Structure formats: structure tokens, C-alpha cells
Amino acid sequence: MKLGDLPIRDDLRGRTPYGAPQIDVPVRLNTNENPYGPSASLVGDLAEAVRRSAGDLNRYPDRDALELRRELAAYLGHGLAPEQVWAANGSNEVIQQILQAFGGPGRVAMGFEPSYSMHPIISTGASTEWVAGAREDDFGIDPAKAVAAIEEHRPDVVFLTSPNNPTGTALDPEVIARIVGAAPGMVVVDEAYFEFARTGTPSALTLLPDNPRLIVTRTMSKAFAMAGTRLGYLAAHPAVVEALLLVRLPYHLSSLTQAAALVALAHRDELLGTVDALRAERDAVVEWLRGRGLTVADSDANFVLFGRFADRRAVWQGLLEHGVLIREVGPPEWLRVSVGTVEEMAAFRAALEEVL
Ligand SMILES: *Cc1c(COP(=O)(O)O)cnc(C)c1O
Secondary structure, three states: OOHHHOOOOHHHOOOOOOOOOOOOOOEEOOOOOOOOOOOHHHHHHHHHHHHHHHOOOOOOOOOOOHHHHHHHHHHHOOOOOHHHEEEEOHHHHHHHHHHHHHOOOOOEEEEEEOOOOHHHHHHHHOOOEEEEEEOOOOOOOOHHHHHHHHHHHOOOEEEEEOOOOOOOOOOOHHHHHHHHHHOOOEEEEEOOOHHHOOOOOOOHHHHHHHOOOEEEEEEOOOOOOOHHHOOEEEEEOHHHHHHHHOOOOOOOOOHHHHHHHHHHHHOHHHHHHHHHHHHHHHHHHHHHHHHOOOEEOOOOOOEEEEEOOOOHHHHHHHHHHOOEEOEOOOOOOEEEEEOOOHHHHHHHHHHHHHHO
């Protein structure tokens, strides 16, 4: 029997799952993880928190993750209250809950591509029609064109990724404000890479007080170096959080996850301490690639989109043969490399020299 023989929903037929390859090679620069693992002392604190939490594993976790939301609100600042913060298993689950509450059959979600591939995939999974708007040649969003597209399609949910994946482009809050003003429904600004943005880049959190239909999502998967923990979160009007309570599964965030995330927040100075080094390494690889005559998108994230290659698959494959895994993603002639350690980036540059 094959998948197509099952009575699966018609709108899922022929779809392909999210599939960044997980290949065991020496240099993995393909999923924008932070390359620096936790220190031995942080590992010790995590183990201790899990040990304490384990004594209560016969009980369900705090269903509303109150302590964690308090600490996340304190981390975000901007005068946010815990009632304005929500957390789930990765920002992907946060996004899924947003679509369950504000999307659904007969409703439309929209994004401006190239952008994060999970936004359309999660929308489809939530039976929400996906409409793809377009970014400009420099991967920015033209506010007038975006407003026109929104007026045409009347989306219930608009996704804006800033800094954008896979291009690295940060949006001006004025562009976001124009889009929020035009959108008839919710606007989600996915700030998964915000901590990597150049100093002075404003967060969409600054727009929250005036915009109850705005949602800003963040994650511990990237700058926080906690991808394995699966902890994403959002900030929004308290009524938005109330809406999400209607669709979340009870006890969705395990006590072990909550305990680990609290330890991570307590050690945020260590975990975020690698961000400056990664930004410097990013800027260095941008310069190096440009020096090699390649086209490189400006990046406010921990990855760099570069090209253009008539046969990008050959370049990707060539790098893989040298033990360097990057990502074949974005517009057809481009490739994306995550920023790794100094040693990993040296290996990437050496391998690319060979391949080119
Ligand atoms: C990596 C990434 C996320 C993170 O997803 P998690 O589920 O939190 O790991 C969210 N949005 C974008 C744009 C990303 O690139």
C-alpha cells in the first residue's frame, strides 16, 4: 500500500514534508543552529533541573507555563506582561496554534517569498489556503505592493519574517506598520533571528502597544543555542493568548521542557554570548564571498544567502563531498550557508575554493 491509497485529506495529496537533510558530516551548516554547545557548568545546571523535575513526572506539567512566561516576558522587556507571552514546542508549534485559532478552512494566510518554507507548510496542515506574495530583487518588501496584495487577497493571517530566512533581510518597522494597518486579520512577525540583527535594528515588539492584531514570534532554537529543547514563544495582546488557549493541547509543554527553558533563560548571558562572534564571522564570510566575485545578500541573521550558480545542486554536492553540508534553498540559483565556528567557516571556505 502507498500513501496515496490512504483516505488522506485531498489538500495533502502530492505534498512533500519539510525535509532539511540530516546527514552526519564533519561540518553541518544547513539548519542555522548555533554551533556552540552549552558549557559543562550549564550542562550540570540543566541536569540538576531535570533531576528535580523528574521527581514530579507522575504529575502533569504547569498547563499554562506561568513561571516560564514570566521569565520570557522579563527577557523580552518592552514592558511586556506574562499575560502577553505564550510558549510552545518550538516557534513552529506557536505558528500552528496561531493558524488553528485564526486560520482554518475557508481562510487565507499570506507571506512574501522567498521566505520561511514552514509558513506555507503549517498553513496547509491547518487547512488554510496559502497565498504567496513577492519580495523585491533586494529581498525587501515594497510596502505599497504589499498593501495592494493584501487588499486583493484579504488574508486572515499575514506572515512577515524579519530577519528573513533564507535571505537574512531585516524589515523596517515602518514597512511592518504599513502592512499591519492594511491587513484585515492577524499579522505575525517571525523574529526567529532577531538577536543576530545589526545593532540598532528595532524589533516589531515596539509596535505591539498600538496593534492588538500583531504577533511577534521568537525561538530558543537559534541565538539561544537550544534547538534541541524545542521552545518557541510569542508576544501579543493578552486577548491573542486567550485565543491560543482555545486550541492548544492541554499540557503541551512538558515539565522537562519548561525546566530546561528556565535554566536557559537564567544562563542567557552565556548562551547569547556567542552572538557577537557569530555576527563577526557572518560579516567576514559575506566579505569573503563577495571577494570571490559571488553575489551575496546582506544578512542580519546567522546565515548567508549567496550565488548565483547555474547548477547550484553541483556546488551543494561538491561541498558535501568535502564534508561540508549547506542548504539548497531559496531562489533557484542561490545557496544558504549557516554561520558556524571559526574552524567550520574555514573548512567551508576551503571546500568552496576547491569546488569553484
Ligand atoms: C528556524 C526558524 C524558526 C524556528 O523554529 P523552531 O520551531 O522554534 O525551532 C522559526 N522561524 C524561522 C523563520 C526559522 O528560520
